[in-house]
Amino acid sequence: MPEKPVPPILTTTAGSPWPDNQNSQSAGPRGPLLMQDYQLLEKLAHQNRERISERVVHAKGSGAYGTFTVTGDIRSYTCAKLFGEIGRTTDILIRFSTVAGERGAADAERDVRGFAVKFYTEEGNWDLVGNNTPVFFIRDPMKFPDFIRTQKRHPRSNLRSATAMWDFWSLSPESLHQVTILFSDRGLPQGYRHMNGYGSHTYSFWNEVRERYWVKFHFKTLDGHRHWTNQEAASVVAQDRESAQRDLYDAIERGNGPSWKVCVQIMPELEAEHTRYNPFDVTKVWPHDDYPLIEVGIARLNRNPDHYFAEIEQASFSPSNIVPGIGFSPDKMLQGRIFAYADAHRHRVGTHYEMLPVNRPINPARTYHADGAMRFDAPRGMDAYYEPxxxxxxxxxxxxxxxxxxxxxxxxxxDHRDGNDDYIQVRALFHLMNFAQRERLFGNIAAAMRGVPAEIVDRQVAHFARVDPDYALGVLEALAHQG
Structure with a gap:
């Protein structure tokens, strides 16, 4: 038999050899432990601190590395170097997640999925932070903390509250588009490989001659859409709470990692003043007939992380991370997230979270940020520690x-409800559904309304009726059948 390799030396965190990792120091075989056993104290103290706060939203997630390869020329719209030529490849990291559940939640729950992509470009990191849906529940960040509270646990019962969810949604008609998608077939994908991703927000491109274009990003799954019914998902959860994590990890280990066709919709800057809808409203989509999809490239995942905590749990995405040629828009939810995401990482991971290997750009980062938690670099020549x-x-x-x-x-x-129709795009979506898809939509909504007070149900059904009378009738019949 071949000889086993010599194992490496166990050390303290300071690098000193660690002589005994099995026995604490004590005053004799039956005596009390000694405070001088710094090895014991180090292990216990580190264990107390080996968890960081979970994300307030998107706490349960999976992720992997891969590449983005340019297949379409969009240099007339953007000067971003990652789109500079056909065939150019950029390393990426994608993190998928559910939105509402805690870290211990099951993967196969009906929920919106997060779809965050970090592009490690030569000009710095670009983070595209989106979901598996092209819209969101609200259009103004002032409402975001309240909305998220309705998705979390009730402060008295410590249980998820269907009443809180439907109360908020029924009082916020702009949520109807996202609610309809959430309770449709696509609201419960079988895994992260079998769903689309969207930037959701409106971003902007600018080119070499400093012309601006508004842009929407689409990641179209090349592995096919697959979805669970509520009943199928309940069976999956009973057997495996990590079904999506397992599916993604195993597929990549087999060399069969997922891929997406990356497309954009492009709108010239001043056209935004003349559209019949607000193109910066994240509860709205841009009709493909008006702004067709333009293929940009292919995103593929091909490598699992070596250490989940270091590379995925600490991975920190923020729409504030952009590169030359890509910019923001007047999208109010995007504007709020530009601050909130980076601030969440500073609180959750640490002041200098961007210095961690998974978050660090591949090109040198040179800032005048000062000290604080996680300042582990030691820059030389500190005469230039201010600017100018x-x-x-x-x-x-x-x-x-x-x-x-x-x-x-x-x-x-x-007040963005004034002159802003929250029903017309939902009506178009509803009319795309066939009979079986509608029946599942009605049943899923009815199941989610179980136990909700009648006055809230009536208020929400009134919104369904404004979309289409058949929408309201179908939900009412499903509720009656439910008993």
Whole structure:
């Protein structure tokens, strides 16, 4: 038999050899333990701190590495180098998640799925933070904390509350588009490989001559859509709470990692002032007849992380991470997330979370950020620790400034329900469904309304009726059949 390799030396965190990892130091075989046993204290203290706070939303997730390869030329719209030529490849990390459940939640639950992509480009990291749906429940970040509370546990019962969810949704008609998708077949994908991804928000491109275009991102699964019914999902959860994690991990280990066709919708900047809907409203989609999909590339996952905690749990995505050629938009939910996501990471992971290997860009990051938790680099030549300075410190790059917005308006707290139809796009979606799809939609909604007070049910059904009378009638019949 071949000789076993010599195992490496066990050390303390400071690198000193660790002599005994089985027995604590004590005053004799039956005596009390000694405070000088720093090895014991180190192990116990580290165990107390080996968990970081879970994400407030998107807590349960999976992820893997892969590549994005350009297949379509969009250089007339953006000067971002990752799109610079056909065949160019960029390393990526994708994290998938459910939204509402805690880290111990089951994968096969009816919920929106997060779809976050980190592109490690030569110009820095670009994070595209989206979902498996093209829309969201609300259009203004002022409502986000309240919405998320309805998805979490009731402070008195410590149980998820269907009443809270439907009360909020029935009082927020802009949620109807996302609610309809959530309770349709696509609201319960069989795994992360079998769903689309969307940037959801409106972003912007700008090109070499500083023209701006609005853009929507679409990741179309090449592994086919597959979905569970509620009954099928209940059986899956009873057997395996990590069904999506297992499916993704095993597929990549077999060399059969998933892939998506990446497409964009493009809108010239000033057209946004003339559309019949607000193109910056994340509860709305852009009709494909008006803005057809343009193929950009292929995203493939081909490598599982070596250490889940270090590379996926600590992976930190934020829409504030952009590169030259890609910009923001007046999308109010996007504007709120530009701050909130990065701030969540500073709180959850640490002040300098972007220094962790999984979050660090492949090109050098040079900032004037000062000290705080996780400042583990030791920069030399600290005369240039402020800016401006006379000591050859990093300087600003005016060329990277995106062009000014040509859309302007008065500062106010606008009620975006005024003149904003929250039913017409839901009606179009409902009319795309065949009889069987509608019946499952009605049944899923009725099941989710179990125990909800009648007045809230009536208020929500009134919204369904404004979409289509058949929508309301179908839900009422499903509720009656449920008893």
């Amino acid at each position: 300075n006379s000591f050859n410190g990093p300087v600003e790059q005016k060329w990277a400034q995106e062009p000014p917005l040509r859309i302007s308006g008065d500062a106010a707290r606008y």
